Amino acid sequence: MFGLAHESFAKHGDSFFLEKNGGVLIVSEAVLGSEHEDIQKKREFLFSQRQKALEEVKERVLDDIRQKELKRHKELEEKGIFGTEKRDFSATEMCMACEDESVDGVFLFPLCEEAHHYACLECLDRAIERNRLLVCPILTSTCKANGDTFGMDEYRKASGLRLSALLTKLQAPDSFLLTCDFPSEAVLLTDQTTVTLSNIEISVELFFVLLEKTRITVGGSFSIAEHNDNEDCIREHGMARNSPFEFVRSWVLSPLALENIERMAPNSIGCSLKKLDLNDIGLISILSK
Numbered sequence: 001m002f003g004l005a006h007e008s009f010a011k012h013g014d015s016f017f018l019e020k021n022g023g024v025l026i027v028s029e030a031v032l033g034s035e036h037e038d039i040q041k042k043r044e045f046l047f048s049q050r051q052k053a054l055e056e057v058k059e060r061v062l063d064d065i066r067q068k069e070l071k072r073h074k075e076l077e078e079k080g081i082f083g084t085e086k087r088d089f090s091a092t093e094m095c096m097a098c099e100d101e102s103v104d105g106v107f108l109f110p111l112c113e114e115a116h117h118y119a120c121l122e123c124l125d126r127a128i129e130r131n132r133l134l135v136c137p138i139l140t141s142t143c144k145a146n147g148d149t150f151g152m153d154e155y156r157k158a159s160g161l162r163l164s165a166l167l168t169k170l171q172a173p174d175s176f177l178l179t180c181d182f183p184s185e186a187v188l189l190t191d192q193t194t195v196t197l198s199n200i201e202i203s204v205e206l207f208f209v210l211l212e213k214t215r216i217t218v219g220g221s222f223s224i225a226e227h228n229d230n231e232d233c234i235r236e237h238g239m240a241r242n243s244p245f246e247f248v249r250s251w252v253l254s255p256l257a258l259e260n261i262e263r264m265a266p267n268s269i270g271c272s273l274k275k276l277d278l279n280d281i282g283l284i285s286i287l288s289k
Helices: 029-033 037-078 121-129 141-144 150-159 164-167 204-213 255-263 281-287
Strands: 009-014 015-020 022-026 106-110 118-120 174-177 187-188 194-197 200-203 215-217 222-225 234-236 245-250 272-280
Touching: 015 204, 022 204, 037 106, 037 121, 037 150, 106 150, 118 121, 121 150, 174 255, 187 281, 200 204, 204 222, 204 245, 204 255, 215 255, 255 281, 272 281
Parallel strands: 174 194, 194 215, 200 222, 245 272
Antiparallel strands: 009 015, 015 022, 022 187, 106 118, 200 234
């Protein structure tokens, strides 16, 4: 199953921060695993829908290939060229990674739109989880045009169903105090949620996502620090690291982010920088904060 650790942009303890439904979802694997039975059944149904969605994509790909093959042979015959080898679509499919075969009841998905090679869902999941490529090694023009990642891209799309059951029952709170102690249930923060940042230090990555997705209020004793994928993204103010980090941002801020910056009091954000590189003129206004 698609892991929260891979889908998230930051973590704290056993909880993960994910960008979902235009907002920020805070959830742990434990919360997903302890859902009520009806929600669990809904998740299992949605998980099965992942394969169903991929089956439809696979059938479309194979239909397109068959049509291209028919057209190619017709053009050759019109030129008086007969007896050219036809592609055998009855051949047994095999996972390029683990070599499981479709005859064993394993669903295999094409890695490219020409279906040169296939992979099972387990191997696709493992490749994405470990941030590795599982791509078609036959570099035709079609494969190159799609960056060779057709299979992985389609799997990612289908895997987005995983959190659907949970998201449908969540209501975004009007306000949320971000601390080191998270509530036991999942929380969805949106542009209608006022998130208070006070007496804590958070990673710069978490800060900018909250800046873009929620309404931020900065209180006293707040600071930002370097982001590290393997470390907690929140610390109590008294445990702040105060170690210099690079503050580099090049993209344009959203109107909500600019509103958040404008509301902040001067000198309300603590940080220690060793490099500063801001390409968006709107972001320069944060320097006084």
